[in-house]
Amino acid sequence: MDNFLIGLFLATLIISIFTARLYRLIFWYFVNSLMLGLLAVFIGIKVHDNALIVSGAITLVLKALIIPYVLKYLSKKFHLQRQITPNIKVHYSVILIPAILVFTFFIAEPISHMLQANPNDISISISSLFLTLILMMEHNHVAPKIIGFLTLDNALFLLGITATNGMPMLVELGVFFDILMAIVIINLLFKDTGVKA
Amino acid sequence: MILYLSTIILLVVISPLLLSFITQIKMFITFKKPISIFQGYRNFSKLMSKETIISEETSAVTRVAPFLILSPLLTVLFLLPPIVKGAYYVSFVDAFTITGLISLSTFFLMLLGLDSASSFGGMGSSREAFISALVEPAMILTVFSVSMMAGNLGIGQAGVNLASSFPQKHMASFLFSAISFFILLIAENGRIPVDNPQTHLEVTMIHEAMILDITGVYLAIVEMASSIKFIIFASLFASLFMPFGLQFSVPIALMIFIAKLLIICIAIALLEASTAKLRLFKVPNLLGISIVFAFLSLITFYVLGA
Numbered sequence: 001m002d003n004f005l006i007g008l009f010l011a012t013l014i015i016s017i018f019t020a021r022l023y024r025l026i027f028w029y030f031v032n033s034l035m036l037g038l039l040a041v042f043i044g045i046k047v048h049d050n051a052l053i054v055s056g057a058i059t060l061v062l063k064a065l066i067i068p069y070v071l072k073y074l075s076k077k078f079h080l081q082r083q084i085t086p087n088i089k090v091h092y093s094v095i096l097i098p099a100i101l102v103f104t105f106f107i108a109e110p111i112s113h114m115l116q117a118n119p120n121d122i123s124i125s126i127s128s129l130f131l132t133l134i135l136m137m138e139h140n141h142v143a144p145k146i147i148g149f150l151t152l153d154n155a156l157f158l159l160g161i162t163a164t165n166g167m168p169m170l171v172e173l174g175v176f177f178d179i180l181m182a183i184v185i186i187n188l189l190f191k192d193t194g195v196k197a
Numbered sequence: 198m199i200l201y202l203s204t205i206i207l208l209v210v211i212s213p214l215l216l217s218f219i220t221q222i223k224m225f226i227t228f229k230k231p232i233s234i235f236q237g238y239r240n241f242s243k244l245m246s247k248e249t250i251i252s253e254e255t256s257a258v259t260r261v262a263p264f265l266i267l268s269p270l271l272t273v274l275f276l277l278p279p280i281v282k283g284a285y286y287v288s289f290v291d292a293f294t295i296t297g298l299i300s301l302s303t304f305f306l307m308l309l310g311l312d313s314a315s316s317f318g319g320m321g322s323s324r325e326a327f328i329s330a331l332v333e334p335a336m337i338l339t340v341f342s343v344s345m346m347a348g349n350l351g352i353g354q355a356g357v358n359l360a361s362s363f364p365q366k367h368m369a370s371f372l373f374s375a376i377s378f379f380i381l382l383i384a385e386n387g388r389i390p391v392d393n394p395q396t397h398l399e400v401t402m403i404h405e406a407m408i409l410d411i412t413g414v415y416l417a418i419v420e421m422a423s424s425i426k427f428i429i430f431a432s433l434f435a436s437l438f439m440p441f442g443l444q445f446s447v448p449i450a451l452m453i454f455i456a457k458l459l460i461i462c463i464a465i466a467l468l469e470a471s472t473a474k475l476r477l478f479k480v481p482n483l484l485g486i487s488i489v490f491a492f493l494s495l496i497t498f499y500v501l502g503a
Contacts, residue, residue: 007369007497011376011490018486094485098492105500120369120501 033063121162201285212428213237222466249413262309278356278436286353292340310407321406338491359440373494380487389469
């Protein structure tokens with residue numbers, strides 16, 4: 001079951017790299033966070049870690065509901081450009097993404113021997129880190145870059161869950177707080193660039 | 198043996214039903230008065246009773262091609278995974294054979310389009326070649342990775358293995374290949390994001406453009422071939438990616454199988470009702486996504502074992 005959720009996590013990430021519409025990108029971010037939250041709750045139940053269940057539930061509420069809603073609200077309010085064509089053409093992405101995946105899968109192999117965790121979880125979360133970097137690289141506008149940044153946070157959270165079977169609760173809450181601050185800053189950024197972006 | 202033959206006959210018989218079912222759901226969603234579910238049979242009987250006219254400019258290919266379009270697909274029907282317990286199945290046929298037979302059928306369809314030397318036929322054939330050339334690698338990769346997960350290269354045996362012992366460990370790569378195969382199902386059967394089977398508009402049609410010049414019995418055969426192609430893909434999806442229900446007794450297993458086919462039809466109808474048709478030169482992007490997922494499924498299986 002957790003393999004299934006991790007698979008959907010990576011699948012939504014890959015699809016969001018190919019997306020050329022802003023609202024569609026926000027939707028894929030929503031699905032991505034939903035899978036992450038469900039995974040955290042699922043692993044929390046499996047290893048009987050209440051803190052992980054709580055942080056999974058917070059992820060579900062915050063990242064899967066509030067942040068996509070706020071992003072969509074802001075982009076409507078500032079009339080952001082909804083057509084966001086990636087700089088990297090799809091033909092190149094088709095080669096680039098498998099290359100990155102193979103590369104990170106082989107890189108992650110020694111790391112996963114060091115940690116006592118499921119090797120595929122770690123490799124998939126590291127490869128999704130690299131993929132979010134591509135998502136941030138391939139767009140010129142502010143909004144998709146911000147979504148890339150938020151997805152990067154999702155990938156880090158996934159790494160935290162799977163590598164250590166649950167980060168300390170305090171760290172999690174700190175990360176969430178950072179994200180909330182980021183949303184406030186994003187609001188300011190949107191306000192400045194909203195007219196021309 | 199009787200079970201084997203009767204399931205194949207069942208697949209042939211219900212194949213027009215599924216396409217009418219998709220149209221029915223689409224019309225229901227868009228608040229039109231739905232057509233009857235038996236519209237496929239009505240069209241078939243109407244075309245059978247009509248006069249067959251062949252253009253003077255055509256060669257012998259037009260007379261032969263409809264049968265050669267249908268026969269590889271009928272052969273593929275014999276090689277599919279079993280849908281009930283205890284039926285015979287061909288265990289040693291792998292992805293290359295099935296993909297090859299399907300592309301043989303597509304090849305004769307393209308010849309049929311070219312043969313009448315009308316501009317539409319050539320256009321449709323070139324578009325079909327363009328799409329099917331991109332479908333084949335993804336299809337081979339997808340079916341290969343699924344049969345790797347099942348532990349047998351033969352598709353029939355893979356379906357049985359998946360139904361008896363589902364690969365819980367390989368759920369991630371299973372999911373990727375399911376996504377890839379669903380895109381292929383849409384692309385190869387000319388459903389909406391790739392081709393619209395219901396229009397005769399010059400800029401959009403692919404499948405319709407190739408069969409504009411044929412009439413009567415030949416048209417009936419080609420339409421039957423396209424519905425059989427759909428049921429091949431749908432039943433491959435049902436038995437490889439929804440592998441359950443094989444262990445029950447024959448009537449229940451049949452009902453579960455038909456329910457799976459109807460679920461696939463509903464998914465396609467919802468997708469068709471909610472998306473617009475892609476521009477032709479955007480279609481490689483969609484198929485590129487499919488190839489990425491197929492490749493991802495293989496490497497996830499090999500490198501990570503997930």
